[in-house]
Amino acid sequence: MAKEPAQREIKQERAARTRVEILEAAINLFSRRGFLATTMADLSRAIRMTPGALYWHFPTKEDLLLAAIEELHQRCLREFSGHLQEARQRSAREQLLAFTERTQEFLRGHRQYGIFFAMLAAEAAESNDRVADAIREKLALYAQVLEGIIRHGQRTGEFRQDVDALHAAHGLFGGYMGVLVHQNLFRATLGYDPLVAALHSLVTAGTQAK
Numbered sequence: 001m002a003k004e005p006a007q008r009e010i011k012q013e014r015a016a017r018t019r020v021e022i023l024e025a026a027i028n029l030f031s032r033r034g035f036l037a038t039t040m041a042d043l044s045r046a047i048r049m050t051p052g053a054l055y056w057h058f059p060t061k062e063d064l065l066l067a068a069i070e071e072l073h074q075r076c077l078r079e080f081s082g083h084l085q086e087a088r089q090r091s092a093r094e095q096l097l098a099f100t101e102r103t104q105e106f107l108r109g110h111r112q113y114g115i116f117f118a119m120l121a122a123e124a125a126e127s128n129d130r131v132a133d134a135i136r137e138k139l140a141l142y143a144q145v146l147e148g149i150i151r152h153g154q155r156t157g158e159f160r161q162d163v164d165a166l167h168a169a170h171g172l173f174g175g176y177m178g179v180l181v182h183q184n185l186f187r188a189t190l191g192y193d194p195l196v197a198a199l200h201s202l203v204t205a206g207t208q209a210k
Contacts, residue, residue: 019067022047022057026068031116035065035123035131065120066134072113073138079106084145092153093208099149100203103176104196111180111192118177143169150207159207168207175199 025047029038040061044054058064083102087095107114117135124131146169153159179195 018049019057020071022049022054022064023068023071026064027072027116028112030065030068031112031119034119035061036127040064062128062130065131068116069120069131069134069138072116076106076113076138076142080145092149092156092158095149096146096153096207097200097204099146100172100200104193104200107176107180107196108192111184114177114180115184118181121177139170139173143173145169146172153207153209158209160209163207168203172199172203175203 022043026043029043029046033042038061040054041051043061043064044051047054054064058067080102083098087098090098117139120131121135121139124135143166147165150159150163150165150168154161154163154165176196176199179192179199183190183192183195
């Protein structure tokens, strides 16, 4: 009898690993080809799994995409949650610099994450309300962090009062995603770090109180 729970646990662990492998492949494939052009057959080939087995884990492509969005969101939370807690003791300017530098480093190592959100945001806005809502929810949370930093700086007098914190935060995140897509297109002549450094300079200069 003791073997049955152990076997169930092994199967559950194997299924969990398989799910992570599927989501990783989906994130990479969707970031390269987009949502509309990627089929479940493409995904099953990418992970060397039969279509039937893939459909067992995710009944539809939309289900898979929504799970991939949530998986990527959880990875971002794990990456930034501790960092944000530590940064709260600093000045608003230091928080903004630390956040932008950490974001630059994170996206440098995981370019496909930013491109994934950019590609899907562009496609889903006009084609799939559920996917658009899911992406909108996650990006709004990230922008909310930046908005809070900017508002804090306005209260302390570090940042300009005439800067709209909400639009500035969303503009910066849109800039990050745009830089990744743009640099991918011009990768033979443009580097990621110089482009992001230019973006950071504009944000720092544009928000700082005179």
